[in-house]
Amino acid sequence: MAPFVTLINLAGLIALLLWGVHMVQSGLQKAFGPSLKTVLGSALKNRLRAFAAGVGITTLLQSSTAVGLMAASFVAYGIVPLSSALAVMLGANVGTTLIVQVLSFDIAQAAPALILVGLILFRSFPTTRGHDLGRVAIGLGLMLIALHGLIVELEKIDSTQTFQAIAKLISDQPALALIIATILTWLAHSSVAVMLLVMSLASQGIVQVETALAFVLGANLGTALNPWLESRHGDNPSALRLPVGNLINRAAAVAIAFPLTSWLAPMVLMIDDDKGRAVANFHTAFNLVNALVVLPFLTPFESLLRRLMPDRPDKEAPGTPRYLDKAACAMPLMALVNASREALRMVDVLHAMIAGTRAVLEEGAKSKEKVAEVKELDDALDKLNAAIKTYLTEIDHQQLSEADRKRLSEVFTFITNIEHAGDVIDHSILKQATKRIKRGVTFSPEGFAEIRGMMERLSWNLQAASTVFMTEDAETARKLADEKARFRSLESSATDAHFARLRAGKKETQATTSMHLDLVRDLKLINAHLVAAAAYPVLEEKGKLLSSRVADA
CATH class of the missing domain: 1.20.58.220 (Phosphate transport system protein phou homolog 2; domain 2)
Known part of the structure; x- marks a missing residue:
């Protein structure tokens, strides 16, 4: 009975973590989304500004998918070039790592205060931005409680033979770890939640750092799958350019980094011997290096995407809605x-x-x-x-x-x-x-x-x-x-x-x-x-x- 109860506790804590992430995302989107959309529209006129806007806006909204949708809407009518939208996505990929960096520190004791402040704001300002910021504070508090609870529950099952066998199987198969993380991120629609879970596993020593890095790469790949899958229903290939470009970029970076995880694991531990923090640092470094490498080549990359997915006459009836999900x-x-x-x-x-x-x-x-x-x-x-x-x-x-x-x-x-x-x-x-x-x-x-x-x-x-x-x-x-x-x-x-x-x-x-x-x-x-x-x-x-x-x- 005890193992079953532990599994229920783990599932509940993961659900609480996902709900906390949802509250943070929805609160920030409601508080700042429309004004940030205007900022993004102005920033898209310049590639470097577009990258910086992608970092800043995604850090606030905590949703690279939302930022990608906004960028795609600007590209849809040719208001901005595809290369600028790709720069936004590179910035968005970096922006999603920053909240992970903050939560990688041991700040669980701040959870009650965050929830208290959030509740006061939420109840005191029912129709203003303060109401939405209260939602954000409550969400952050729930995330911290969930993370602390995960660590406690993982300590309980760390010594069980079944769990050790599963952990050993995954540790011996980094490719399996990459696939699992990709699927989990796709299902959860949140790389942040998966990354926090991986950090918990690494900090408790349940998975080796090398395996944790494979999990990180899988989370980065999984978060690029949703925009691509959601755009596939369109008949015009040009509508796929931005999500496909982001997916190609992520997949290529993962393919390059994956064989190097055994070499990179000792390096990230040299920078910070805390395994959870080391995983968070690798997550940020991976996306930052990827952005710095790809940014100078966005123009030829745009040309390649246009050749792969050229414009063609729209066979769909012009009065049929396409984007009203x-x-x-x-x-x-x-x-x-x-x-x-x-x-x-x-x-x-x-x-x-x-x-x-x-x-x-x-x-x-x-x-x-x-x-x-x-x-x-x-x-x-x-x-x-x-x-x-x-x-x-x-x-x-x-x-x-x-x-x-x-x-x-x-x-x-x-x-x-x-x-x-x-x-x-x-x-x-x-x-x-x-x-x-x-x-x-x-x-x-x-x-x-x-x-x-x-x-x-x-x-x-x-x-x-x-x-x-x-x-x-x-x-x-x-x-x-x-x-x-x-x-x-x-x-x-x-x-x-x-x-x-x-x-x-x-x-x-x-x-x-x-x-x-x-x-x-x-x-x-x-x-x-x-x-x-x-x-x-x-x-x-x-x-x-x-x-x-x-x-x-």
Whole structure:
């Protein structure tokens, strides 16, 4: 009976450790996630800054998966290069080791104080960041209690013959240790929890340091499996580049380090004779050295990934959601990132609608099929908009922080305006284009040049809107907001030029006068939706948006 009770105790303590890790991760993500996402978006413009941001943000969020999702969302629409996102992942790999470093010290006595402080914060600030930081403190306290309990229980079973036989089997088979750690990390979705368990085993001498290093390598490999496995459902190989690149990098580093574990074990003990600390030091050193070696070669690595996984036409129906993972609804930060990534697909659809509409206007009678294609794209836009809104309502709103609620509102505003922009094309511009095709009339060269220039500027503004939506960069938001005045000016000058051609008696202008003016007005309306979708929320948050354009009396 005693061995059975001990096993139950071990399982319970491991579960407590996992729950403590979950509380720390969820609390930090709710407290700092949205603001850190903005920091990450700015840092991704530079490779070294991206690496530093990966270290810092992952240290706070304690989730390289969450950081990877944010980086992938920036890459999804080409806002940042893949090499910068890979640099973030290198930094994230280092960042996950820092909490392990802190917990490798004997600070179990701080557990009651952490839980007490955490409970006070949690109960005193029910809707503020203090509430989330209280969750973090409670989680850390539970982790320390679990670690201390693991050490006590492991001491009890260290002398049993069965456990010694299992420990000897694993110690004699480092490859088995690597495989076990990989599987455990994949199942637990947490390299931190597995690393803390390995440190406990090593500190009690239950496994040799060499075997513990193999466990460390397995934990590093296992933590790269989840993003890759979760991305495999996509039909487009380009969506896999970041998770596959991270997995290739980890696998190559593990393959190089694994044969050297017997040589590295004495070296890490020379630095610190505490076996638990030695394991933590190796974990940090492994990821740091890997980052320093790979960082200079990210550009050719990006080229290799692009050759291995080239872009190809998306065979999936454009209105079918791709990133709305229901399981992520319990974690607001990940769910909001998923919704943001799906919103970028709406941008892709709207971009295709603008390009298709331009082709309709250029090709005249030959464009009847393209009208139907653009209408189908608008249907896809409506479906994505409805799917994202439904997904947003399924997020656990009780776990939403104030910053999460703000981001949810921004996503809702963005997709609503993008959908409205598509409706302008479908319900107004395409009707005008169809009417022109039936009448067999064409725009004057000067008139169509004006329309073409406005549509080209719309495409650029749509790209800018997606950038502002993901990075919340105030300077880009201001430039996008200025485009509203620019389009008013374009509308005014196009109207004046149109009436000048009417006075000159140009036949094309006379035949298309109402269509031309309606088109110009509709294009200005689409641009207004783009500005409202992305620029205004950011400028309002920064206090740089006036309540009215009307001058005081």
